[in-house]
Amino acid sequence: MKETKQERAAAAASLDAAAYPQALALYVGGQWRGAQGRDTLAVRNPANGAELGRLPVATDEDIDDALRHADSAFATWSRTSAWERAAILMRAAQLIDQRRGEMAVVLTLENGKPLADSDGELSRVIEGIIYCAEECKRAYGRQLPPRSPLLTQTTVKRPIGPVAAFVPWNFPAFLAARKVAAALAAGCTVVLKAPEETPAIGMLLLRAFLDAGVPSGAISLLYGKPAQISERLIASPIIRKVSFTGSVPVGRLLAMLAARHLKPCTMELGGHxxxxxxxxxxxxxxxxxxxxxxxxxxxxxxxxxxxxxxxxxxxxxxxxxxxxxxxxxxxxxxxxxxxxxxxxxxxxxxxxxxxxxxxxxxxxxxxxxxxxxxxxxxxxxxxxxxxxxxxxxxxxxxxxxxxxxxxxxxxxxxxxxxxxxxxxxxxxxxxxxxxxxxxxxxxxxxxxxxxxxxxxxxxxADAPVGGVKDSGLGYEGGPEGLDAYQQIRFVSQSNLRV
CATH class of the missing domain: 3.40.309.10 (Aldehyde Dehydrogenase; Chain A, domain 2)
Structure with a gap:
């Protein structure tokens, strides 16, 4: 029997900081990497300033390993059928729904928002993943009227490549899920740089994707020094797409870094x-x-x-x-x-x-x-x-x-x-x-x-969010959100024997 929202809230409200994961970690290449030999950052409960845990800071080696695994996994994941990718994403949504009581408490502990709002954010996470699962089966190309009856000319959509995704702390579950689900649905692999203020919800989200069947190399999770991680990821020839949600000044900086390497960006930036x-x-x-x-x-x-x-x-x-x-x-x-x-x-x-x-x-x-x-x-x-x-x-x-x-x-x-x-x-x-x-x-x-x-x-989930003027480039959500992780290729084939 499915729990009601009120029952979930009542059960979650009985939990406290004891529900918080005791071992915060990065995830790279199938391994959870803890604090051993790494610098750490304090994660605090904004409601009282108490330390919730210590977060390991990614090293250059961690970042390079994440890039290497994203590159290797792309060869397989990009060729996985859309129907199989959709099934995995649907399972991820189901797992998050089953675990949402624990996840809502962790989200509130880290972010501070009321528990009902955390539960609401997770509802949007689930809806968004389901939408991407459904939409990835509709990545249609088209057939063009040929100039000759002996020609077949089509366009097809193909995954753009490994993605560097950057997420802020205000909606750390929803914004991470929106980027990760859309990229995976399109056939891309993802290196997710999640917010240091809210790391545990990122870990729980990642576990759901992994438990659902996403290959270990297809997704990595990094925390640490934002400038170090962003500069190293974007400069790498492995990364073919940059997706960022955050402030205008940081968005400008990342767009400049990407422009040096002619990498397309999706930038959902500030508003007023x-x-x-x-x-x-x-x-x-x-x-x-x-x-x-x-x-x-x-x-x-x-x-x-x-x-x-x-x-x-x-x-x-x-x-x-x-x-x-x-x-x-x-x-x-x-x-x-x-x-x-x-x-x-x-x-x-x-x-x-x-x-x-x-x-x-x-x-x-x-x-x-x-x-x-x-x-x-x-x-x-x-x-x-x-x-x-x-x-x-x-x-x-x-x-x-x-x-x-x-x-x-x-x-x-x-x-x-x-x-x-x-x-x-x-x-x-x-x-x-x-x-x-x-x-x-x-x-x-x-x-x-x-x-x-x-x-x-x-x-x-089904509507594109973007900005005009300094508020962004491109769109997230809706079919436009999946298009952002795909390239269009034109194929012209002659039916004459050669």
Missing amino acids: APVIVCDDVDVARVAQACVAFKFRNSGQVCLSPSRFFVQDSLYEAFVAHFVEYAGQLEVGDGLAAGVRMGPLNNERRLAAAAGLVEDAQRRGANVRLGGTRLAGEGYFFPPTVLTDVPATARILHDEPFCPVAPILPFGTLDDAIARANAVEYGLAAYAFTNDLQRAATFAEGIDAAWIGINNFTPSL
Whole structure:
């Protein structure tokens, strides 16, 4: 009998740090490689700062071994039939579903998000792997009308080669699974550089793929010094594709490294998503929806709304409702019952949040809610609301990636769209209106690749996520996500005897 979500959450909530793996390790060439002879890094629980474990740092030898095994395994995995690859991926999804109680606890311990959100992330992991399993059987080419009846001319899709994949800590299970599943489905092998802040969930995810039947050399798992790993992987002639999710500055650097070797990149980079609230909506209902999505994962989401533009006549009412609903969110340890928002993931994010608020205040902004670090242990920053934010404030230009919401008034929709577009980001954007003409104007005029009108939608398995301007190159998710790991080849065959 299948467990309900409530039963899984209840069982998982009874667990604590004892559920955390005691031996963190790299995985290379069929071997789990521990700390022996390697430097280590502390992994901390963001809810209390306690050390969860010590993570081994990959050496140059580890990186080179991962490359060698990816190259060797590609010869076999790329020739494995799509139907067999699909069956293995389906088994991986089933194993993750069976293990999701343990995995959700580990994810919350490392990342800090509430347990229900960790369970939700794993649901998206499973959905994404299943989608890739199904889609890999549809990697169709096409037959071209020949110039001569004696010719057969076709296009076929082939795996691009070994992939270097880089994943951040905010959705370490979902983002890793999306890259790994798509690459494996396409017939590629993968060297996964996973985040040092959340290593155990990466290990558990990898075990599911291996237990499902992915050959040991077809996937490797590295942790350590990001610059060392990225430079060595990308420079290697073995790697034929680079996939990265993370900040714009790091994405630029990796794209430059890849360009030196003419390697294609998929870059899902930062965002600074505007929300435009027009004067023809139910203000309380919209404010409630905005609060729920804004403070998901403590605002550490690339698609998170981070600038709120509200039409003049609704502005004060919207601010009042937003402050009311945000103030009702229970902040605490993600394993505790009833918690809606956990800590930030690390001290860096805590300092960044405080710095953005202090900068805005110095320039004249008013703090209507929150604004300072919560007392006690852990990396907790409360839901924070800013008004009267000047255009020069950093929070209106830099990606916040924290639970701070600036709310600004606007007069006309054209003005709101122009201000929303006045950043270098173009990942996501949202609008709320009951006027079809306004909705069409927004969708046509906004510079973003992921657009929500009267709803907030997290990334979906069957929809492409990408960015315009500085928010990225290429797409992840949907059939476009598998295409990113494939090359098109043209074959022209004469039927004449030679």
